[in-house]
Amino acid sequence: MVEGRSRTRRQVGIVGAGPAGMLLGHLLRQHGIDVVILERRDRAYVEGRVRAGVLERGTVDLLARLGLDRRLRREGLVHSGTVLSVDGDAFRIDFAALTGGATVTVYGQQEVMKDLFDAAETRGLDVVFGAEDLRIEDVETDTPRLRYRRGGVDHVVDCDVVAGCDGFHGVSRAAIPAGVLETFERVYAFGWLGILADVPPADGELIYCSHARGFALASMRSATRSRYYLQCSAGERVEDWPDERFWDELCLRLGPEVASRVTRGPSFEKTVAPLRSFVGEPMRHGRLFLAGDAAHIVPPTGAKGMNLAVSDVTMLGEALVDFFEEGATAGIDGYSARALARVWKAERFSWWFTGLMHRFPDTDPFARRMQVAELAYIRGSRAAQTTLAENYVGLPM
Template sequence: MKTQVAIIGSGPSGLLLGQLLHRAGIANIIIERKDPDYILSRIRAGVLEQGMVDLLREAGVSERMDANGLVHDGFELAFDGRSERIDLKALTGGKTVMVYGQTEVTRDLMEAREAVGALTVYNAENVQPHDMKSDSPYVTFDYNGETVRVDCDYIAGCDGFHGVSRQSIPAESLSIFERVYPFGWLGILADTPPVNHELIYANHERGFALCSMRSPTRTRYYVQVGAEEKVEDWSDERFWEELKLRLPPHVAAQLITGPSIEKSIAPLRSFVVEPMQYGRMFLLGDAAHIVPPTGAKGLNLAASDVSTLYRILLKVYGEGRTDLLEKYSQICLRRVWKAERFSWWMTSILHRFPDTDGFSQRIQQTELDYFVSTEAARRTIAENYVGLPYEAIE
């Protein structure tokens, strides 16, 4: 088989890149080791930055998002018995975020790819990129008992943190930056109406809590738990009671509870690999970086990687600008590290750390108080939350 861009992984980043490239007339094949049902079963992020919303529209897959997504003009910070609203729209000159689940984004992209007959190979085994440093890279995989070879111009590694793409790069060629946090998020999904029309991020002496949603009838709630906690030890009743304790009383009084339809604990970590490129293979999304979910940046960073690589490839194939290829990593990393900083900051001011002393606790409280007390500080939060601009490719 032969194509222009071989994409490893059919999560949102791989599918979005494939959709954009197809619409631009750039041939691509997606190779995925799982089946479609598994991919659609993964419950992930649901807050889309303005830039990602615009990119999905550019890709022609925004019809359901625009019809069913929830546009949010702001969110609330709850701490010290008070609630402070960050007015995103007013503070950023009209930018907003969209609440639309990652599963739905993935479904829309899958259906769009199927509709145009673009090739996605599911249930591929032993996927392996080769000769990434040469002018003729290729990918091999096993399918139905046979080994298949895909010759290509470029490889896009969109196969996540545990995928083969990053692992295929010699360790001495990469620098890894990582921080593992001493807690996780216990989250549940429930078919109950949201307690608030916008997200609430709560800092409480018992730990962090987040009130989110997927739709007007489906909610997503989280509470901070210790890294050693097991999901089996948390009944629905225990979860709801703990959540109520961490929310402002007027919010807790309005909380409607119900049976969970999904419950899990997500560990929190920050992770960045440099560079995000090895020869003609490019790393995108979780293959290159992980952020704690506090700033809602994971899926959105993947989208900005996609935008960067897509626009570079447009110029490569349209104008012969192969000089831009070596700029991919530095362009992406400038935005990645700013998002890592914001996610680290949000995590640091909203969670309770096990080794925090009295001084550190007062600093955390003062940091929150300061950042909601001036318009300039609120604007800093808002412009990061809606997403920093994508860098132009010139």
């Protein structure tokens, strides 16, 4: 092994090559800002993670602005509404009619990452994979520093700004002192058991199902690939859910009308994902700025995870461009408050929608009747449907 040291200087050092880090890198690179993105894992791992699949209008717009939407426009599935089901009785929420034409697009996060990585290679965006033992130093000065080890070489990157985009378990949030950082968290007593199967979806739009036995979601990744979820206990093991048991329970919760359109087939991926709500604030400390899951987590019910990261990146990118091009500090000084204002609204929607659609350990007959009554109210109220639609397609940034 060759031992050595390397020292470089960049305007912005980005920690994490997930959606937040890569999108921020592309946005800053578009403005000629010198960026390096450091990622602990390899490209195959980051690109292979199965995550979000519903893109808000703002996310689609940003990808278009960056010239990264060619495949999205060709392969993405545009949805103008969604379906809510109560014990098998379904009704539709028409996003487009309720929000002046706004839609969402189904396009998996894996595909977004592939587009981001492919474009990085052609555009000369510097992404370093396999950056181990990464540390963030001196964030309270004007020259924060990143240290990491790769290939037997110790590297130091001197920066003007560090952007922490390395997810919930990354090192970035931990670089904010405990006396400065305040956290807010709700851990749910259940998870989502999800499968992917190469079978056509049961419907042209997503179906969110509230059932006495628990939540279910009928989703998709393409016209030939389906993504289905069941609410399960937090400690559930995928080994206890053979395909036949999963399909039987899914069809029961979806109800006979939708179940008749479910095409069964072997799953090629099966996972259990825990659910939590989390916010860490502030999202800026000195020259360190947090974005995406490094600062907040939402339960997946509201389809806000990656979209919220995009919102952060859009605001942070604008602020950093002003800082480097004009020397203006108003944007970076106001970033945390501006981002958190939208974060908390997304947290509220995801928390509300999760509470409405899931069965909690303390959901007694009275609480279940309240869920059913609220869904009945939404079904009959254009105002209630508009509130849901506005939040789902994405609030203004």
